[in-house]
Amino acid sequence: MNTTVRSALPAGDGRRLDSIHDLFTGSMRERELPKRYDVLRPDDAHQSAYMLLTGYASRYRLMSDGRRLITTILVPGDVCDFGFLTNSRVRRPVATLTPCRIGEISCNPLPDSASWPGLAAALLRRMQRDDVIADERMLTLGRRNAVEALAHLFCELRERLSAVKLATADSFALTIAQDDMGDTLGVTSVHINRSLKVLRETGLITLEHGTLTIHDRAALERLAHFDPAYLRDEQD
Amino acid sequence: MNTTVRSALPAGDGRRLDSIHDLFTGSMRERELPKRYDVLRPDDAHQSAYMLLTGYASRYRLMSDGRRLITTILVPGDVCDFGFLTNSRVRRPVATLTPCRIGEISCNPLPDSASWPGLAAALLRRMQRDDVIADERMLTLGRRNAVEALAHLFCELRERLSAVKLATADSFALTIAQDDMGDTLGVTSVHINRSLKVLRETGLITLEHGTLTIHDRAALERLAHFDPAYLRDEQD
DNA sequence: CGCACAGTTGACGCACATCAACCTGGGTGG
DNA sequence: CCACCCAGGTTGATGTGCGTCAACTGTGCG
Numbered sequence: 224m225n226t227t228v229r230s231a232l233p234a235g236d237g238r239r240l241d242s243i244h245d246l247f248t249g250s251m252r253e254r255e256l257p258k259r260y261d262v263l264r265p266d267d268a269h270q271s272a273y274m275l276l277t278g279y280a281s282r283y284r285l286m287s288d289g290r291r292l293i294t295t296i297l298v299p300g301d302v303c304d305f306g307f308l309t310n311s312r313v314r315r316p317v318a319t320l321t322p323c324r325i326g327e328i329s330c331n332p333l334p335d336s337a338s339w340p341g342l343a344a345a346l347l348r349r350m351q352r353d354d355v356i357a358d359e360r361m362l363t364l365g366r367r368n369a370v371e372a373l374a375h376l377f378c379e380l381r382e383r384l385s386a387v388k389l390a391t392a393d394s395f396a397l398t399i400a401q402d403d404m405g406d407t408l409g410v411t412s413v414h415i416n417r418s419l420k421v422l423r424e425t426g427l428i429t430l431e432h433g434t435l436t437i438h439d440r441a442a443l444e445r446l447a448h449f450d451p452a453y454l455r456d457e458q459d
Numbered sequence: 460m461n462t463t464v465r466s467a468l469p470a471g472d473g474r475r476l477d478s479i480h481d482l483f484t485g486s487m488r489e490r491e492l493p494k495r496y497d498v499l500r501p502d503d504a505h506q507s508a509y510m511l512l513t514g515y516a517s518r519y520r521l522m523s524d525g526r527r528l529i530t531t532i533l534v535p536g537d538v539c540d541f542g543f544l545t546n547s548r549v550r551r552p553v554a555t556l557t558p559c560r561i562g563e564i565s566c567n568p569l570p571d572s573a574s575w576p577g578l579a580a581a582l583l584r585r586m587q588r589d590d591v592i593a594d595e596r597m598l599t600l601g602r603r604n605a606v607e608a609l610a611h612l613f614c615e616l617r618e619r620l621s622a623v624k625l626a627t628a629d630s631f632a633l634t635i636a637q638d639d640m641g642d643t644l645g646v647t648s649v650h651i652n653r654s655l656k657v658l659r660e661t662g663l664i665t666l667e668h669g670t671l672t673i674h675d676r677a678a679l680e681r682l683a684h685f686d687p688a689y690l691r692d693e694q695d
Numbered sequence: 696c697g698c699a700c701a702g703t704t705g706a707c708g709c710a711c712a713t714c715a716a717c718c719t720g721g722g723t724g725g
Numbered sequence: 726c727c728a729c730c731c732a733g734g735t736t737g738a739t740g741t742g743c744g745t746c747a748a749c750t751g752t753g754c755g
Contacts, residue, residue, distance in 0.1 A: 284594055286684050290602040294594045309583050314591050347545050350586060355550050357593050358520055358530045364600035365645025366526040409601025414743055448522050650711055
């Protein structure tokens with residue numbers, strides 16, 4: 224419990240343990256997971272910390288009558304859940320949306336905070352970033368219509384994927400099913416389909432063979448009321 | 460920046476600085492604020508950490524065309540925003556919904572993490588609690604209808620207020636305007652009014668003179684699909 | 696080749712928005 | 726102390742975005 228993670232790093236590795244990247248690349252085990260695979264199940268203990276490496280995954284909530292909402296879409300580089308920091312039980316499920324590769328590090332022993340130079344701050348900034356993304360999604364769920372919601376989702380994903388070099392200025396791989404987009408934006412997949420059609424017929428995007436192309440990003444961002452500022456990390 | 464907060468505490472105060480309560484009661488300044496007062500404005504620097512002491516407040520988001528969503532309702536004991544932990548700028552506004560008393564402590568100097576025995580863990584648990592509350596609100600915004608949403612809001616507030624001794628098993632002060640309930644649940648105040656009427660006429664609640672009374676809590680929780688587990692702190 | 700799954704489209708109904716009028720009570724100034 | 730005021734609450738009439746149900750169409754995979 225008070226052993227450092229650094230001791231688990233390969234000897235002679237000169238890197239400081241001061242970023243989330245270091246934490247994972249030091250000693251993670253990689254796993255390939257299929258589509259629709261449960262990474263974390265509620266009420267389990269947090270045995271490991273997970274980082275998504277490729278593909279799309281989700282944090283989600285279920286209601287007893289089957290209604291579902293995806294509360295977070297995870298992209299490569301994202302930490303699946305921060306619950307491992309507090310020795311608590313898993314509070315919400317995490318599942319893949321596409322085939323994924325994830326990195327896993329045991330949190331037994333958990334890193335001792337004294338041995339993290341900038342890691343605590345990095346984790347904190349990640350959590351707060353997730354937080355503003357969640358706020359923005361609430362704005363979508365409560366106040367944007369379906370077309371605006373889709374436009375906003377695309378702008379957000381492009382920005383986040385761009386930060387990890389997985390999107391260009393106008394295109395990226397979007398392999399999420401329309402059902403899952405619906406459960407992300409609080410509408411049905413049928414309505415997602417119709418709203419996609421609107422965006423396509425307006426000439427703003429095309430989406431085919433798992434690739435989204437944005438033809439007029441400024442217009443898409445205006446339609447979505449998207450302001451990239453909330454995603455930018457001030458200090459990195 | 461590396462001075463401890465503890466040094467600012469009155470000398471001879473024997474308490475350990477290991478809870479959020481200690482952090483604030485040590486050296487806070489109290490302020491009375493009117494209804495609709497902005498506690499934190501976006502892009503300001505975080506000069507202080509704030510805790511709500513009485514009344515209701517909110518974190519919210521605005522769109523350029525005037526649409527608004529309240530993303531968090533704050534009750535007494537809640538930290539207004541955790542942004543002070545990272546020296547970042549305020550990312551979302553915080554405003555009172557009713558007249559409030561708030562506690563303020565300067566975060567200049569910020570507490571040094573080495574001097575916090577259990578404080579870091581306590582803050583982390585608070586943040587994660589806010590997080591699951593946010594997830595649950597997303598479920599409301601995306602998947603509950605207005606009557607279920609109101610029922611859920613009432614169950615949640617009762618539970619959270621009960622934890623700070625401000626609610627009994629079946630009643631508490633609810634002085635939030637219907638406009639603000641609407642902006643919390645993603646509907647108009649007109650529709651809030653009609654949904655309240657449904658809950659009243661079903662005999663589940665009465666709401667008068669700023670007091671909400673729950674007549675059949677089990678039924679209300681069933682209607683709302685409310686599971687109090689997500690609010691309970693496992694380790695406190 | 697055919698099965699399964701995801702996407703597409705149409706017809707119709709409902710939950711909630713919008714607009715507008717009216718009510719109510721608590722606070723304020725004359 | 727009454728008259729006024731006005732923010733917040735209440736209600737009705739009507740419009741619309743999205744849900745629901747159901748059929749059909751790709752399309753990739755064994």
